Amino acid sequence: MFGRLQPPNGKKPSQSTEAAVIDIRNITKTYFMGEVTLQVLRGISLKIKRGEFVSIMGPSGSGKSTLMNILGALDQPTSGEYFLDGVDVSQMSESELARVRNRKIGFVFQNFNLLRRTEALRQVELPLIYAGVPNRAKRARAALEAVGLGQRLDHLPSELSGGQQQRVAIARALVTEPSVILADEPTGNLDSRSGTEVMQIFQRLNREKQITTVFVTHDPWIARHTNRVIMLRDGKVVADQRVKQPLIAGEAERPSEAEELQGIFEATYYGGKKEEYT
Amino acid sequence: MDFTETLRIAVDSLLINRLRSALTTLGIIIGVGAVIGLVSLGRAVEDFIAREFESLGANVLEVRSARPSSPTRIRIQPLTTLEAAALAKPSIISAVRQVANSYSLFGQVAGGGERTSVQINGVSSNYALVRAWPVEKGDFISPEQEESAARVAVLGLDVVEALYADRRFDPIGQTIRINQRTFTVIGVMSQRGGTFISEDNVVLVPLKTAQTRLDNARTADGGYRVTTIYVEVSSEEAIQQATTDITAYLSEAHGIVFDGEQDFSVTSPSDILGIINQVSSVLTVFLVLIASISLLVGGIGIMNIMLVSVTERTREIGLRKALGAQARDILAQFLVESVMLSLLGGLLGIGVGWLAAQFGMLLVPDLTITLSLDAVILATTISTMVGVFFGYYPAQRAARLRPIEALRFE
Numbered sequence: 001m002f003g004r005l006q007p008p009n010g011k012k013p014s015q016s017t018e019a020a021v022i023d024i025r026n027i028t029k030t031y032f033m034g035e036v037t038l039q040v041l042r043g044i045s046l047k048i049k050r051g052e053f054v055s056i057m058g059p060s061g062s063g064k065s066t067l068m069n070i071l072g073a074l075d076q077p078t079s080g081e082y083f084l085d086g087v088d089v090s091q092m093s094e095s096e097l098a099r100v101r102n103r104k105i106g107f108v109f110q111n112f113n114l115l116r117r118t119e120a121l122r123q124v125e126l127p128l129i130y131a132g133v134p135n136r137a138k139r140a141r142a143a144l145e146a147v148g149l150g151q152r153l154d155h156l157p158s159e160l161s162g163g164q165q166q167r168v169a170i171a172r173a174l175v176t177e178p179s180v181i182l183a184d185e186p187t188g189n190l191d192s193r194s195g196t197e198v199m200q201i202f203q204r205l206n207r208e209k210q211i212t213t214v215f216v217t218h219d220p221w222i223a224r225h226t227n228r229v230i231m232l233r234d235g236k237v238v239a240d241q242r243v244k245q246p247l248i249a250g251e252a253e254r255p256s257e258a259e260e261l262q263g264i265f266e267a268t269y270y271g272g273k274k275e276e277y278t
Numbered sequence: 279m280d281f282t283e284t285l286r287i288a289v290d291s292l293l294i295n296r297l298r299s300a301l302t303t304l305g306i307i308i309g310v311g312a313v314i315g316l317v318s319l320g321r322a323v324e325d326f327i328a329r330e331f332e333s334l335g336a337n338v339l340e341v342r343s344a345r346p347s348s349p350t351r352i353r354i355q356p357l358t359t360l361e362a363a364a365l366a367k368p369s370i371i372s373a374v375r376q377v378a379n380s381y382s383l384f385g386q387v388a389g390g391g392e393r394t395s396v397q398i399n400g401v402s403s404n405y406a407l408v409r410a411w412p413v414e415k416g417d418f419i420s421p422e423q424e425e426s427a428a429r430v431a432v433l434g435l436d437v438v439e440a441l442y443a444d445r446r447f448d449p450i451g452q453t454i455r456i457n458q459r460t461f462t463v464i465g466v467m468s469q470r471g472g473t474f475i476s477e478d479n480v481v482l483v484p485l486k487t488a489q490t491r492l493d494n495a496r497t498a499d500g501g502y503r504v505t506t507i508y509v510e511v512s513s514e515e516a517i518q519q520a521t522t523d524i525t526a527y528l529s530e531a532h533g534i535v536f537d538g539e540q541d542f543s544v545t546s547p548s549d550i551l552g553i554i555n556q557v558s559s560v561l562t563v564f565l566v567l568i569a570s571i572s573l574l575v576g577g578i579g580i581m582n583i584m585l586v587s588v589t590e591r592t593r594e595i596g597l598r599k600a601l602g603a604q605a606r607d608i609l610a611q612f613l614v615e616s617v618m619l620s621l622l623g624g625l626l627g628i629g630v631g632w633l634a635a636q637f638g639m640l641l642v643p644d645l646t647i648t649l650s651l652d653a654v655i656l657a658t659t660i661s662t663m664v665g666v667f668f669g670y671y672p673a674q675r676a677a678r679l680r681p682i683e684a685l686r687f688e
Contacts, residue, residue, distance in 0.1 A: 072600070094605065095604055095605070103602070107600050113685070115597070117294045129283045129287075172601070
């Protein structure tokens, strides 16, 4: 029922000799709101190596979004160090951070964040425009082809399905050849079929191009498709484990809620007339 | 990021909100249109007045009695025919060509069963020539008629209308009574119009007739009083020197030692033109100031819309920053948007102003309204400045948004 994914190139993903793409050391983040201080991250250290496919999981309030923002150079930690590709990002200025986001990081958001009334090709060109590099159209076209949208270059978001929109967003994240792609609940707004499509693309990119990918999700089903799961709770890492047999998107079918929750119920209870529930 | 991309992003954003962009631009269109229209109209009026004066003889000086500006002299010594004769001598005014005189009084004119109260001008026979004011019908006063103080009259068009109820009536040979004395009409002057009051409401009679038959204008020195001496000089360039010469001669003749005690004035058409132009430019400036208020309102409209736009597009700004846009890229994008709005408004406003000027020309065919280049440059510059000035604050607000907060914005 569940498919299995071999680690890329048959290598084991966590080999300590390889240089880490992401290396954070004792990161904390505290928000000061008048009298109240809120410590969201309480000292997190972790390393993510090139070619890894990682999920960061945790319930609401665990600090996973804050950690994601720091990893994406959108926010700065209160203390601790963050080396991205060996460069310390934690002390950078606003302008330097913008450069890091542009060159080293590709974002994929839950709600796609595409510009309205803008053609797919133009959306994908956007990071290249800010990078000021030549051959933008050519590179954007290649990125869209890589996500299977080579025939949809001039389509507007309103003319694309949710899955296709998210694929445009992936192409946009991919086009600068970043060190890492950060995806925040990338399948959260999609139906299961589109979600599977998007997952397949992430897995293929990771497998074929060794693109380092970090997911932030609260969905265990999504996490099971990645190679490593880091669990956060109350601003701390409570578990960091390798997935024994990652699922291959499309081969496995997601269990229904009834199947997932099987065995926790004591008795069947109908609140109203029985007919209304069937 | 290169500028063409900034331009393209701004154009794309403006096109996404077409109606809003158009309405925002409207404020600037009206403001610039009003400024352009009013400046063009003001220029046209000035040109019109200048042309009118040109046709009235630009190289004629008018000398009149006037109250001295200094309180140290109260007596006004009248101008006389003898002084007028002296001013005609090249030894006194080197560039003089000829001198015409007039003696004015008010009188009752009766004729054609009507009576009217008008200005009677006794004039020398060269008056029509010097003032570039030809007769339309009949003849002007001849030197012989002037010499013999003949009882003949040349009517202005307004007087013809007042007496005979029709401007086209031919009154030549008619008998009229001026202050109970009988005159024969020998001619009608052509239409003269006038800048402030019509010069057509006048009856011209020989100078000597006015001085001796209608009045007793004899002076102690054996001459006669005159009201205005018209001194024609050879060219416009000679006016300055002639003014000095006339002032010097008459000051001596009137025994005036100190400046400001002169009991006469010497004016040239260009002086009057200057005064009118001054009045009209003050008026134009005033109107343009009022029009600028609408430009200000238009600018505030742009600022308002840009602020709304920044709030509305907070997520977009967050996304752009996440994709690597620098604060200056965002600043440039929004600033270019507001400048494009106001510049577009400015260019369209120039068109609207031009149309308004064309409409003004239809209403007043005498005016030639042209779109002056400096007004166009001014309008373009000002509308660009409006865009920068009113667009800067919203653009800066956009540039300063923090990416995570902007991305989280709903």
